[in-house]
Amino acid sequence: MKKNKIEVKDLDLFYGDFHALKDVKVGIEEKVITSIIGPSGCGKSTLLRVLNRMNDLVEGIKITGSVKIDGQDVYSPNCDLVALRKQVGMVFQRPNPFPLSIYDNVIYGPRVHGEKDRDRLNALAEESLRSVLLFDELKDHLRDSALTLSLEQQQRLCIARLLAVCPEVILLDEPCSALDPYSTLKIEELLQTLKRDYTILIVTHNMQQAARASDFTFYMLLGEMIEYGETKQVFTSPQDPRTEEYITGRFG
Protein backbone atom coordinates (compact mmCIF):
# COMPACT_ATOMS: atom_id res chain seq x y z
CA MET A 1 0.00 0.00 0.00
CA LYS A 2 1.57 3.25 -1.14
CA LYS A 3 0.93 6.41 0.84
CA ASN A 4 -1.83 8.74 -0.21
CA LYS A 5 -0.74 11.85 -2.08
CA ILE A 6 -4.14 13.50 -1.90
CA GLU A 7 -6.57 13.11 0.96
CA VAL A 8 -10.03 14.64 0.68
CA LYS A 9 -12.38 14.48 3.68
CA ASP A 10 -15.96 15.65 4.24
CA LEU A 11 -15.72 18.03 1.32
CA ASP A 12 -18.81 20.12 0.64
CA LEU A 13 -18.94 22.84 -1.95
CA PHE A 14 -21.69 25.36 -2.69
CA TYR A 15 -22.10 27.73 -5.61
CA GLY A 16 -24.46 30.16 -3.91
CA ASP A 17 -27.37 27.86 -2.96
CA PHE A 18 -26.34 25.05 -5.26
CA HIS A 19 -24.80 22.11 -3.42
CA ALA A 20 -22.23 21.02 -6.02
CA LEU A 21 -20.13 18.57 -4.03
CA LYS A 22 -21.65 16.52 -1.22
CA ASP A 23 -19.51 15.02 1.49
CA VAL A 24 -16.80 13.80 -0.85
CA LYS A 25 -14.18 11.51 0.71
CA VAL A 26 -11.31 10.09 -1.24
CA GLY A 27 -7.64 9.20 -0.87
CA ILE A 28 -5.49 9.12 -3.96
CA GLU A 29 -2.24 7.23 -4.15
CA GLU A 30 0.99 8.62 -5.43
CA LYS A 31 2.03 8.01 -9.06
CA VAL A 32 -1.13 6.42 -10.33
CA ILE A 33 -3.68 7.62 -12.84
CA THR A 34 -7.12 8.15 -11.38
CA SER A 35 -10.02 8.92 -13.64
CA ILE A 36 -13.09 10.79 -12.49
CA ILE A 37 -16.19 9.83 -14.45
CA GLY A 38 -19.86 10.72 -14.28
CA PRO A 39 -22.58 12.46 -16.26
CA SER A 40 -22.35 16.18 -17.14
CA GLY A 41 -22.81 18.52 -14.23
CA CYS A 42 -22.04 15.91 -11.58
CA GLY A 43 -19.17 17.96 -10.17
CA LYS A 44 -16.19 16.21 -11.79
CA SER A 45 -14.48 19.39 -12.93
CA THR A 46 -15.46 21.17 -9.73
CA LEU A 47 -13.73 18.48 -7.69
CA LEU A 48 -10.64 18.75 -9.86
CA ARG A 49 -10.58 22.51 -9.46
CA VAL A 50 -10.81 22.19 -5.71
CA LEU A 51 -7.41 20.55 -5.69
CA ASN A 52 -5.49 23.51 -7.11
CA ARG A 53 -7.95 26.09 -5.88
CA MET A 54 -8.93 27.28 -9.35
CA ASN A 55 -12.43 27.60 -7.92
CA ASP A 56 -11.20 30.64 -6.01
CA LEU A 57 -11.96 32.66 -9.15
CA VAL A 58 -15.67 31.89 -8.88
CA GLU A 59 -17.71 34.39 -6.92
CA GLY A 60 -20.11 33.19 -4.24
CA ILE A 61 -18.41 29.86 -3.65
CA LYS A 62 -18.23 28.18 -0.24
CA ILE A 63 -16.07 25.20 0.60
CA THR A 64 -15.99 23.17 3.82
CA GLY A 65 -14.09 20.03 4.77
CA SER A 66 -10.46 19.25 4.34
CA VAL A 67 -8.30 18.77 1.27
CA LYS A 68 -4.75 17.68 1.99
CA ILE A 69 -1.92 17.25 -0.44
CA ASP A 70 1.18 15.69 1.12
CA GLY A 71 -0.47 16.29 4.46
CA GLN A 72 -0.74 20.06 3.89
CA ASP A 73 -4.22 21.52 4.06
CA VAL A 74 -4.83 23.30 0.77
CA TYR A 75 -7.51 25.55 2.26
CA SER A 76 -5.69 26.54 5.41
CA PRO A 77 -5.12 30.30 5.58
CA ASN A 78 -1.33 29.92 5.46
CA CYS A 79 -1.35 27.86 2.28
CA ASP A 80 0.86 29.50 -0.33
CA LEU A 81 -1.29 29.62 -3.44
CA VAL A 82 1.64 30.07 -5.82
CA ALA A 83 3.48 27.09 -4.33
CA LEU A 84 0.30 25.01 -4.43
CA ARG A 85 -0.27 25.70 -8.11
CA LYS A 86 3.35 24.89 -8.90
CA GLN A 87 2.90 21.59 -7.10
CA VAL A 88 -0.52 20.84 -8.62
CA GLY A 89 -0.66 21.66 -12.31
CA MET A 90 -3.69 21.66 -14.57
CA VAL A 91 -4.43 20.90 -18.20
CA PHE A 92 -7.67 22.25 -19.58
CA GLN A 93 -10.41 20.97 -21.81
CA ARG A 94 -9.44 23.04 -24.78
CA PRO A 95 -5.73 23.48 -25.39
CA ASN A 96 -4.94 26.99 -24.19
CA PRO A 97 -1.41 27.91 -25.24
CA PHE A 98 -0.71 31.61 -24.77
CA PRO A 99 -0.46 33.70 -27.94
CA LEU A 100 3.31 33.66 -27.61
CA SER A 101 6.05 31.61 -29.25
CA ILE A 102 6.34 27.89 -28.50
CA TYR A 103 9.50 28.54 -26.52
CA ASP A 104 7.94 31.35 -24.49
CA ASN A 105 4.98 29.12 -23.70
CA VAL A 106 7.15 26.36 -22.29
CA ILE A 107 9.27 28.62 -20.13
CA TYR A 108 6.37 30.80 -19.02
CA GLY A 109 6.09 29.00 -15.69
CA PRO A 110 9.78 28.99 -14.76
CA ARG A 111 10.00 32.64 -15.79
CA VAL A 112 7.15 33.81 -13.60
CA HIS A 113 8.75 31.89 -10.76
CA GLY A 114 11.88 33.93 -11.18
CA GLU A 115 14.21 31.75 -13.26
CA LYS A 116 16.35 34.11 -15.36
CA ASP A 117 19.31 31.98 -16.36
CA ARG A 118 19.18 31.41 -20.15
CA ASP A 119 20.95 28.05 -20.14
CA ARG A 120 18.76 26.73 -17.40
CA LEU A 121 15.62 27.91 -19.22
CA ASN A 122 16.78 26.37 -22.49
CA ALA A 123 17.50 23.10 -20.76
CA LEU A 124 14.10 23.12 -19.08
CA ALA A 125 12.37 23.88 -22.36
CA GLU A 126 14.13 21.04 -24.13
CA GLU A 127 13.54 18.58 -21.33
CA SER A 128 9.84 19.44 -21.07
CA LEU A 129 9.29 19.26 -24.81
CA ARG A 130 11.11 15.94 -24.91
CA SER A 131 8.86 14.52 -22.20
CA VAL A 132 5.81 15.23 -24.34
CA LEU A 133 7.59 14.00 -27.49
CA LEU A 134 7.41 17.36 -29.23
CA PHE A 135 11.06 18.34 -29.20
CA ASP A 136 12.24 16.54 -32.32
CA GLU A 137 9.22 17.74 -34.25
CA LEU A 138 9.51 21.36 -33.21
CA LYS A 139 13.13 22.06 -32.36
CA ASP A 140 13.56 24.22 -35.45
CA HIS A 141 10.31 26.08 -34.90
CA LEU A 142 10.57 27.14 -31.27
CA ARG A 143 10.17 30.81 -32.23
CA ASP A 144 6.93 30.22 -34.14
CA SER A 145 3.65 31.15 -32.53
CA ALA A 146 2.14 28.34 -30.50
CA LEU A 147 -1.20 29.04 -32.16
CA THR A 148 0.09 27.62 -35.46
CA LEU A 149 0.31 24.11 -33.98
CA SER A 150 -2.32 21.41 -34.43
CA LEU A 151 -4.72 20.92 -31.52
CA GLU A 152 -2.94 17.77 -30.40
CA GLN A 153 0.42 19.52 -30.48
CA GLN A 154 -1.12 22.44 -28.58
CA GLN A 155 -2.38 20.11 -25.89
CA ARG A 156 1.04 18.47 -25.66
CA LEU A 157 2.58 21.91 -25.44
CA CYS A 158 0.24 22.76 -22.56
CA ILE A 159 1.40 19.61 -20.79
CA ALA A 160 5.04 20.52 -21.49
CA ARG A 161 4.41 24.01 -20.14
CA LEU A 162 3.17 22.37 -16.99
CA LEU A 163 6.08 19.95 -16.66
CA ALA A 164 8.49 22.88 -16.86
CA VAL A 165 7.40 24.06 -13.41
CA CYS A 166 8.11 20.56 -12.00
CA PRO A 167 4.70 19.75 -10.51
CA GLU A 168 3.96 16.60 -8.53
CA VAL A 169 0.28 16.28 -9.34
CA ILE A 170 -1.24 16.83 -12.78
CA LEU A 171 -4.95 17.50 -13.13
CA LEU A 172 -6.43 17.01 -16.57
CA ASP A 173 -9.92 18.33 -17.24
CA GLU A 174 -11.22 16.36 -20.24
CA PRO A 175 -7.92 16.91 -22.02
CA CYS A 176 -8.93 15.00 -25.13
CA SER A 177 -12.41 16.33 -25.75
CA ALA A 178 -11.18 18.66 -28.50
CA LEU A 179 -9.01 15.97 -30.12
CA ASP A 180 -9.64 13.26 -32.68
CA PRO A 181 -9.44 9.56 -31.62
CA TYR A 182 -5.90 9.10 -32.91
CA SER A 183 -4.57 12.15 -31.07
CA THR A 184 -6.49 11.02 -28.00
CA LEU A 185 -4.65 7.71 -28.08
CA LYS A 186 -1.32 9.52 -28.35
CA ILE A 187 -2.11 11.67 -25.33
CA GLU A 188 -3.15 8.58 -23.37
CA GLU A 189 0.16 6.92 -24.23
CA LEU A 190 1.90 10.04 -23.02
CA LEU A 191 0.03 9.85 -19.71
CA GLN A 192 1.25 6.29 -19.22
CA THR A 193 4.85 7.44 -19.45
CA LEU A 194 4.25 10.46 -17.21
CA LYS A 195 2.74 8.19 -14.56
CA ARG A 196 6.23 7.14 -13.52
CA ASP A 197 6.92 10.60 -12.10
CA TYR A 198 3.57 12.23 -11.50
CA THR A 199 0.30 11.65 -9.75
CA ILE A 200 -2.36 12.11 -12.41
CA LEU A 201 -6.07 12.83 -12.12
CA ILE A 202 -8.12 12.90 -15.28
CA VAL A 203 -11.72 13.98 -15.68
CA THR A 204 -13.30 12.32 -18.66
CA HIS A 205 -16.62 11.84 -20.37
CA ASN A 206 -15.26 8.94 -22.26
CA MET A 207 -15.68 5.68 -20.34
CA GLN A 208 -13.44 3.73 -22.69
CA GLN A 209 -10.75 6.24 -21.94
CA ALA A 210 -11.19 5.76 -18.21
CA ALA A 211 -11.10 1.99 -18.65
CA ARG A 212 -8.04 2.08 -20.90
CA ALA A 213 -5.94 4.73 -19.33
CA SER A 214 -6.48 4.75 -15.58
CA ASP A 215 -5.54 2.64 -12.58
CA PHE A 216 -8.31 3.88 -10.34
CA THR A 217 -11.75 5.14 -11.16
CA PHE A 218 -13.94 7.51 -9.24
CA TYR A 219 -17.61 7.63 -10.19
CA MET A 220 -19.64 10.69 -9.29
CA LEU A 221 -23.32 11.45 -9.57
CA LEU A 222 -24.99 14.75 -8.63
CA GLY A 223 -22.06 15.84 -6.51
CA GLU A 224 -21.76 12.61 -4.58
CA MET A 225 -19.08 9.99 -4.71
CA ILE A 226 -20.84 6.77 -5.68
CA GLU A 227 -17.96 4.44 -6.19
CA TYR A 228 -14.21 4.49 -5.99
CA GLY A 229 -11.84 1.63 -6.63
CA GLU A 230 -9.44 0.00 -9.01
CA THR A 231 -10.52 0.62 -12.56
CA LYS A 232 -10.68 -3.05 -13.42
CA GLN A 233 -12.94 -3.77 -10.52
CA VAL A 234 -15.20 -0.72 -11.08
CA PHE A 235 -15.71 -1.65 -14.71
CA THR A 236 -16.11 -5.40 -14.30
CA SER A 237 -17.93 -5.77 -11.02
CA PRO A 238 -19.23 -2.41 -9.80
CA GLN A 239 -20.48 -2.46 -6.21
CA ASP A 240 -23.20 0.10 -6.69
CA PRO A 241 -26.11 -0.47 -9.13
CA ARG A 242 -25.94 3.21 -10.18
CA THR A 243 -22.35 2.75 -11.33
CA GLU A 244 -23.35 -0.27 -13.32
CA GLU A 245 -26.17 1.64 -14.98
CA TYR A 246 -23.78 4.39 -16.00
CA ILE A 247 -20.92 2.29 -17.29
CA THR A 248 -23.21 0.04 -19.27
CA GLY A 249 -24.60 3.14 -20.92
CA ARG A 250 -28.11 3.03 -19.56
CA PHE A 251 -27.95 6.76 -18.90
CA GLY A 252 -25.50 9.64 -18.94
Next chain:
Amino acid sequence: MKRAFEYFIEKLILLSGIASIIFVILIFIFLLREGLSLFAATNPLEFLFGRNWYPISDPPQFGILPLILGSLLVTLGAIIIAVPLGIAAAVYVAEIAPLWLRDILKSGIELLAAIPSIVLGFIGIATLAPMLKAVFHLPSGLTALAGSIMLAFMAMPTIVSIIEDSIVSVPKSYKEGSLALGATHWQTIYKVILPAASSGILAAIMLGIGRVVGETMAVLMITGNAAVLPTSFLQPVRTLTATIAAEMGEAVAGSSHYYALFAIGIVLFVISFVINLLADMFLHRKVK
Protein backbone atom coordinates in the same frame (compact mmCIF):
# COMPACT_ATOMS: atom_id res chain seq x y z
CA MET B 1 -47.28 45.97 -56.08
CA LYS B 2 -45.52 44.10 -53.31
CA ARG B 3 -42.46 43.68 -55.44
CA ALA B 4 -42.30 47.40 -56.19
CA PHE B 5 -42.52 48.11 -52.50
CA GLU B 6 -39.67 45.68 -51.77
CA TYR B 7 -37.61 47.34 -54.48
CA PHE B 8 -38.28 50.77 -53.09
CA ILE B 9 -37.33 49.77 -49.53
CA GLU B 10 -34.22 48.04 -50.71
CA LYS B 11 -33.01 51.07 -52.59
CA LEU B 12 -33.85 53.35 -49.69
CA ILE B 13 -31.71 51.24 -47.38
CA LEU B 14 -28.92 51.18 -49.92
CA LEU B 15 -29.05 54.95 -50.13
CA SER B 16 -28.88 55.33 -46.34
CA GLY B 17 -26.01 52.89 -46.30
CA ILE B 18 -23.90 54.83 -48.73
CA ALA B 19 -25.04 58.25 -47.52
CA SER B 20 -22.16 58.62 -45.07
CA ILE B 21 -19.64 57.79 -47.76
CA ILE B 22 -21.25 60.30 -50.08
CA PHE B 23 -21.10 62.96 -47.37
CA VAL B 24 -17.43 62.29 -46.71
CA ILE B 25 -16.66 62.57 -50.39
CA LEU B 26 -18.67 65.77 -50.75
CA ILE B 27 -16.97 67.33 -47.75
CA PHE B 28 -13.59 66.35 -49.07
CA ILE B 29 -14.36 67.81 -52.51
CA PHE B 30 -15.54 71.04 -50.94
CA LEU B 31 -12.41 71.24 -48.78
CA LEU B 32 -10.18 70.57 -51.76
CA ARG B 33 -11.93 73.12 -53.94
CA GLU B 34 -11.65 75.87 -51.35
CA GLY B 35 -8.27 74.88 -49.96
CA LEU B 36 -6.39 74.24 -53.18
CA SER B 37 -7.17 77.75 -54.39
CA LEU B 38 -4.53 78.92 -51.94
CA PHE B 39 -1.81 77.21 -53.91
CA ALA B 40 -2.37 79.48 -56.88
CA ALA B 41 -0.58 82.11 -54.82
CA THR B 42 1.46 80.08 -52.31
CA ASN B 43 3.84 77.20 -52.76
CA PRO B 44 2.56 74.02 -50.95
CA LEU B 45 5.99 73.42 -49.40
CA GLU B 46 6.11 76.95 -48.11
CA PHE B 47 2.64 76.40 -46.69
CA LEU B 48 3.52 73.16 -44.89
CA PHE B 49 7.02 74.07 -43.76
CA GLY B 50 6.91 77.86 -43.52
CA ARG B 51 7.80 79.08 -40.06
CA ASN B 52 5.62 82.17 -40.03
CA TRP B 53 1.87 82.41 -39.82
CA TYR B 54 1.06 86.06 -40.50
CA PRO B 55 -2.19 85.80 -42.42
CA ILE B 56 -3.13 89.48 -42.30
CA SER B 57 0.26 91.11 -42.78
CA ASP B 58 1.09 92.63 -46.10
CA PRO B 59 2.25 90.55 -47.85
CA PRO B 60 0.65 87.70 -45.83
CA GLN B 61 2.69 84.65 -44.83
CA PHE B 62 0.97 81.30 -44.59
CA GLY B 63 3.47 78.94 -42.98
CA ILE B 64 1.67 76.37 -40.81
CA LEU B 65 4.72 74.59 -39.38
CA PRO B 66 4.22 76.24 -35.94
CA LEU B 67 0.57 75.14 -35.99
CA ILE B 68 1.41 71.57 -36.99
CA LEU B 69 4.06 71.37 -34.30
CA GLY B 70 1.66 72.96 -31.81
CA SER B 71 -0.92 70.29 -32.55
CA LEU B 72 1.69 67.54 -32.36
CA LEU B 73 3.12 68.81 -29.08
CA VAL B 74 -0.27 69.09 -27.38
CA THR B 75 -1.27 65.68 -28.72
CA LEU B 76 1.98 64.06 -27.67
CA GLY B 77 1.62 65.43 -24.16
CA ALA B 78 -2.00 64.35 -23.91
CA ILE B 79 -1.15 60.83 -25.07
CA ILE B 80 1.79 60.52 -22.70
CA ILE B 81 -0.57 61.37 -19.85
CA ALA B 82 -3.66 59.52 -21.03
CA VAL B 83 -2.22 56.20 -22.21
CA PRO B 84 -0.61 54.94 -18.98
CA LEU B 85 -3.58 56.20 -16.97
CA GLY B 86 -5.99 54.70 -19.48
CA ILE B 87 -4.30 51.29 -19.47
CA ALA B 88 -4.18 51.26 -15.69
CA ALA B 89 -7.82 52.30 -15.41
CA ALA B 90 -8.91 49.72 -17.97
CA VAL B 91 -6.98 46.95 -16.23
CA TYR B 92 -8.53 47.93 -12.93
CA VAL B 93 -12.06 48.04 -14.31
CA ALA B 94 -11.74 44.84 -16.34
CA GLU B 95 -9.67 42.68 -14.04
CA ILE B 96 -9.50 43.89 -10.48
CA ALA B 97 -12.53 45.92 -9.45
CA PRO B 98 -15.34 44.02 -7.73
CA LEU B 99 -18.54 43.78 -9.77
CA TRP B 100 -20.47 46.54 -8.04
CA LEU B 101 -17.60 49.00 -8.37
CA ARG B 102 -17.06 48.04 -12.01
CA ASP B 103 -20.49 49.33 -13.00
CA ILE B 104 -20.01 52.59 -11.13
CA LEU B 105 -16.58 53.16 -12.69
CA LYS B 106 -17.80 52.39 -16.18
CA SER B 107 -20.63 54.88 -15.97
CA GLY B 108 -18.24 57.40 -14.44
CA ILE B 109 -15.90 57.05 -17.38
CA GLU B 110 -18.78 57.41 -19.82
CA LEU B 111 -19.89 60.51 -17.96
CA LEU B 112 -16.44 61.99 -18.44
CA ALA B 113 -16.98 61.63 -22.18
CA ALA B 114 -20.26 63.50 -21.87
CA ILE B 115 -18.72 66.69 -20.46
CA PRO B 116 -18.79 69.34 -23.19
CA SER B 117 -15.28 70.34 -24.20
CA ILE B 118 -16.03 74.00 -23.53
CA VAL B 119 -16.72 73.15 -19.91
CA LEU B 120 -13.39 71.37 -19.64
CA GLY B 121 -11.73 74.40 -21.23
CA PHE B 122 -13.45 76.66 -18.76
CA ILE B 123 -12.34 74.54 -15.81
CA GLY B 124 -8.85 74.55 -17.29
CA ILE B 125 -8.74 78.33 -17.42
CA ALA B 126 -10.15 78.72 -13.94
CA THR B 127 -8.11 76.09 -12.09
CA LEU B 128 -5.37 74.43 -14.09
CA ALA B 129 -3.80 77.50 -15.69
CA PRO B 130 -3.29 79.42 -12.40
CA MET B 131 -1.89 76.27 -10.84
CA LEU B 132 0.64 75.71 -13.63
CA LYS B 133 1.56 79.37 -13.49
CA ALA B 134 2.32 79.13 -9.77
CA VAL B 135 4.09 75.77 -9.93
CA PHE B 136 6.42 76.56 -12.82
CA HIS B 137 6.70 80.34 -12.21
CA LEU B 138 5.41 81.15 -15.69
CA PRO B 139 4.18 84.48 -17.00
CA SER B 140 0.98 82.66 -18.02
CA GLY B 141 -0.43 79.23 -17.30
CA LEU B 142 -2.01 79.00 -20.73
CA THR B 143 0.51 76.61 -22.24
CA ALA B 144 0.88 73.43 -24.26
CA LEU B 145 1.03 71.53 -20.98
CA ALA B 146 -2.36 72.89 -19.88
CA GLY B 147 -3.80 71.81 -23.23
CA SER B 148 -2.25 68.37 -22.93
CA ILE B 149 -3.65 67.80 -19.46
CA MET B 150 -7.18 68.85 -20.38
CA LEU B 151 -7.09 66.86 -23.60
CA ALA B 152 -5.83 63.82 -21.73
CA PHE B 153 -9.11 63.95 -19.80
CA MET B 154 -11.01 64.06 -23.05
CA ALA B 155 -9.13 61.17 -24.61
CA MET B 156 -9.38 58.99 -21.50
CA PRO B 157 -12.96 57.73 -21.97
CA THR B 158 -12.24 56.55 -25.53
CA ILE B 159 -8.98 54.95 -24.50
CA VAL B 160 -10.31 53.28 -21.36
CA SER B 161 -13.43 51.82 -22.93
CA ILE B 162 -11.66 50.40 -25.98
CA ILE B 163 -8.83 48.90 -23.92
CA GLU B 164 -11.34 47.55 -21.42
CA ASP B 165 -13.28 45.87 -24.23
CA SER B 166 -10.15 44.30 -25.61
CA ILE B 167 -9.08 43.04 -22.18
CA VAL B 168 -12.49 41.53 -21.55
CA SER B 169 -12.37 39.79 -24.92
CA VAL B 170 -9.07 38.05 -24.12
CA PRO B 171 -10.08 34.38 -23.78
CA LYS B 172 -10.58 33.39 -20.18
CA SER B 173 -8.56 30.26 -20.85
CA TYR B 174 -5.37 32.33 -21.10
CA LYS B 175 -5.95 33.72 -17.66
CA GLU B 176 -6.77 30.32 -16.18
CA GLY B 177 -3.77 28.74 -17.87
CA SER B 178 -1.47 31.34 -16.42
CA LEU B 179 -2.92 31.22 -12.90
CA ALA B 180 -2.84 27.42 -12.94
CA LEU B 181 0.91 27.59 -13.56
CA GLY B 182 1.28 29.51 -10.33
CA ALA B 183 1.57 32.98 -11.85
CA THR B 184 0.18 35.76 -9.70
CA HIS B 185 -2.73 37.88 -10.89
CA TRP B 186 -0.40 40.75 -11.72
CA GLN B 187 2.03 38.51 -13.64
CA THR B 188 -0.93 37.14 -15.55
CA ILE B 189 -2.08 40.65 -16.43
CA TYR B 190 1.20 41.96 -17.78
CA LYS B 191 2.61 38.79 -19.28
CA VAL B 192 -0.47 37.31 -20.91
CA ILE B 193 -3.53 39.54 -20.85
CA LEU B 194 -1.98 42.84 -21.96
CA PRO B 195 0.07 41.27 -24.79
CA ALA B 196 -3.03 39.40 -25.94
CA ALA B 197 -4.96 42.69 -25.91
CA SER B 198 -2.18 44.65 -27.61
CA SER B 199 -3.96 45.28 -30.90
CA GLY B 200 -6.91 46.76 -29.02
CA ILE B 201 -4.53 48.90 -26.99
CA LEU B 202 -2.85 50.25 -30.12
CA ALA B 203 -6.24 50.98 -31.67
CA ALA B 204 -7.30 52.77 -28.50
CA ILE B 205 -4.19 54.94 -28.60
CA MET B 206 -4.83 55.80 -32.24
CA LEU B 207 -8.45 56.73 -31.62
CA GLY B 208 -7.35 58.73 -28.58
CA ILE B 209 -4.92 60.63 -30.80
CA GLY B 210 -7.70 61.18 -33.32
CA ARG B 211 -9.91 62.62 -30.62
CA VAL B 212 -7.17 64.93 -29.37
CA VAL B 213 -5.96 66.17 -32.75
CA GLY B 214 -9.48 67.13 -33.78
CA GLU B 215 -10.42 68.78 -30.51
CA THR B 216 -10.90 72.52 -30.82
CA MET B 217 -12.78 74.36 -28.12
CA ALA B 218 -10.73 73.42 -25.07
CA VAL B 219 -7.39 73.96 -26.79
CA LEU B 220 -8.52 77.27 -28.15
CA MET B 221 -9.27 78.36 -24.60
CA ILE B 222 -6.24 77.07 -22.72
CA THR B 223 -3.19 76.75 -24.92
CA GLY B 224 -2.49 80.47 -25.18
CA ASN B 225 -2.73 80.57 -28.99
CA ALA B 226 0.69 81.92 -29.90
CA ALA B 227 1.56 80.83 -33.41
CA VAL B 228 5.27 80.43 -32.81
CA LEU B 229 7.50 77.41 -33.18
CA PRO B 230 7.11 75.60 -29.86
CA THR B 231 10.22 74.59 -27.97
CA SER B 232 8.77 73.36 -24.69
CA PHE B 233 5.57 72.25 -23.01
CA LEU B 234 5.62 75.35 -20.83
CA GLN B 235 5.07 77.70 -23.69
CA PRO B 236 1.87 78.90 -25.33
CA VAL B 237 1.16 77.12 -28.61
CA ARG B 238 -1.50 77.25 -31.23
CA THR B 239 -3.01 74.21 -32.86
CA LEU B 240 -4.39 73.68 -36.37
CA THR B 241 -7.95 73.42 -35.12
CA ALA B 242 -7.77 76.49 -32.89
CA THR B 243 -6.44 78.53 -35.82
CA ILE B 244 -9.44 77.71 -37.96
CA ALA B 245 -11.90 78.34 -35.15
CA ALA B 246 -10.32 81.62 -34.12
CA GLU B 247 -9.82 83.12 -37.58
CA MET B 248 -12.72 81.85 -39.66
CA GLY B 249 -14.98 84.62 -38.42
CA GLU B 250 -12.67 87.41 -39.50
CA ALA B 251 -11.29 85.99 -42.75
CA VAL B 252 -12.89 87.61 -45.79
CA ALA B 253 -14.60 84.98 -47.94
CA GLY B 254 -12.56 84.47 -51.10
CA SER B 255 -9.37 85.98 -49.67
CA SER B 256 -6.15 83.96 -49.53
CA HIS B 257 -6.49 83.90 -45.72
CA TYR B 258 -9.86 82.21 -46.14
CA TYR B 259 -8.40 79.65 -48.54
CA ALA B 260 -5.45 79.05 -46.20
CA LEU B 261 -7.86 78.09 -43.41
CA PHE B 262 -9.47 75.56 -45.73
CA ALA B 263 -6.04 74.23 -46.63
CA ILE B 264 -5.46 73.71 -42.90
CA GLY B 265 -8.74 71.81 -42.93
CA ILE B 266 -7.32 69.51 -45.62
CA VAL B 267 -4.23 68.87 -43.50
CA LEU B 268 -6.43 68.00 -40.50
CA PHE B 269 -8.62 65.79 -42.64
CA VAL B 270 -5.61 63.86 -43.92
CA ILE B 271 -4.22 63.46 -40.39
CA SER B 272 -7.49 62.12 -38.97
CA PHE B 273 -7.98 59.89 -41.97
CA VAL B 274 -4.57 58.29 -41.53
CA ILE B 275 -5.07 57.89 -37.78
CA ASN B 276 -8.45 56.24 -38.21
CA LEU B 277 -7.06 53.98 -40.89
CA LEU B 278 -4.26 52.87 -38.56
CA ALA B 279 -6.70 52.29 -35.70
CA ASP B 280 -8.85 50.20 -38.00
CA MET B 281 -5.87 48.17 -39.11
CA PHE B 282 -4.88 47.46 -35.51
CA LEU B 283 -8.42 46.52 -34.53
CA HIS B 284 -8.82 44.08 -37.38
CA ARG B 285 -5.31 42.73 -37.30
CA LYS B 286 -5.32 38.98 -36.96
CA VAL B 287 -3.23 37.70 -34.09
CA LYS B 288 -0.65 35.51 -35.77
